[in-house]
Amino acid sequence: MPKSDTILTALKEFSESVTEKMNQQLMGEPEEQLRAPFESFVEKAAAAMGQKAVLAGETLLADHMGKPDYAIHIKKLLAGYVELKAPGKGAN
Numbered sequence: 746m747p748k749s750d751t752i753l754t755a756l757k758e759f760s761e762s763v764t765e766k767m768n769q770q771l772m773g774e775p776e777e778q779l780r781a782p783f784e785s786f787v788e789k790a791a792a793a794m795g796q797k798a799v800l801a802g803e804t805l806l807a808d809h810m811g812k813p814d815y816a817i818h819i820k821k822l823l824a825g826y827v828e829l830k831a832p833g834k835g836a837n
Contacts, residue, residue, distance in 0.1 A: 748793045755789035758782075767832060775831035780814075783829060787817065798824070 762782035772778060784800050791798035796819050804816035804826070813826040830836055 751793035752790050755786050755793070758789075759786040763832070775834075776814075776829050779829045779832070783815075783827075791819065796820070 759782045762785070763779060766772060766778040766782070767775070780802075787798050787800060799818045799821075801816045801818065802814065803812055805812050806826075814829045815827040817824045817827060828836070
């Protein structure tokens with residue numbers, strides 16, 4: 746399967762998982778419902794590109810100015826940070 750198809754499939758799975766979690770009678774915090782689907786999506790997308798992504802949750806920044814939801818590592822090197830927001834909420 747081409748990389749783009751694999752990533753598109755992973756994105757569809759992410760969407761389906763979040764939709765299912767958000768449509769239950771009882772659910773937890775909306776942002777929390779994104780965590781497991783997001784981790785799965787990033788890992789599958791990285792694998793499609795021949796990489797292994799490792800997501801470290803709630804990583805305190807060196808300057809103590811914040812704590813993003815994830816630090817993403819590729820080959821043990823920091824690739825970036827991700828701050829999730831509840832569906833429908835902006836980053837402001």
